[in-house]
Amino acid sequence: MxxxxxxxxxxxxxxxxxxxxxxxxxxxxxxxxxxxxxxxxxxxxxSLSEGGILEPDxxxxxxxxxxxxxxxxxxxxxxxxxxxxxxxxxxxxxxxxGYCEETGEPIGLKRLMARPIATLSIEAQERHERQERIQRDD
Structure with missing residues (x-):
């Protein structure tokens, strides 16, 4: 459509x-x-394929x-x-x-406008980050 x-x-x-x-x-x-x-x-x-570096200094x-x-x-x-x-x-x-991979809930328009590739809602992302900090501190 x-x-x-x-x-x-x-x-x-x-x-x-x-x-x-x-x-x-x-x-x-x-x-x-x-x-x-x-x-x-x-x-x-x-720009990288234009050749080598020609700076004498x-x-x-x-x-x-x-x-x-x-x-x-x-x-x-x-x-x-x-x-x-x-x-x-x-x-x-x-x-x-537009739906959280973890909870299935809507991610929210404001979050998607700011980060269109978001896969987690703000709450799920915060939980994920807290869990990462805990594992990193261990």
Whole structure:
């Protein structure tokens, strides 16, 4: 079913949670985010493939190498994020997007707007983080 959203549409708490309009809104949001990340990655690949470091000064060369290392770490984070976006898109396809993987309760629009790849409600995420701290302290 093809749904066309108004350009100014934004999900509202007054609507039924994860109605077709909201689902389409988040699908488009995730697809745009994924596209932007891929475009940035392509730009990074292009700049890295331009050749070696031509800076004659050792300090300048070190600075360029540090910048490249930082860019590669950023791209690695983006690669992992793209995987999470793909998982969120799969949840949209199978009808589980927007619901907590742990409790099955709605995650909530505010959380999904802030973090569209969220898989846990705030309460479940807090429990998870507390459990991690306890295990780390042991």
């Amino acid at each position: 093809l749904i066309t959203l108004a350009p100014d549409y934004s999900p509202s708490e007054d609507e039924e949670f994860m109605n077709p309009m909201q689902v389409e809104f988040f699908r488009q949001k995730l697809l745009r985010w994924r596209h932007d990340l891929l475009m940035e990655a392509n730009g990074t690949l292009a 050792i300090t300048d060369r070190a600075s360029v190498e540090t910048d490249r290392a930082l860019e590669l770490r950023t791209r690695d984070r983006a690669r992992k994020l793209i995987g999470k976006i793909d998982q969120a898109l799969a949840r949209i396809e199978n009808g589980t997007y």
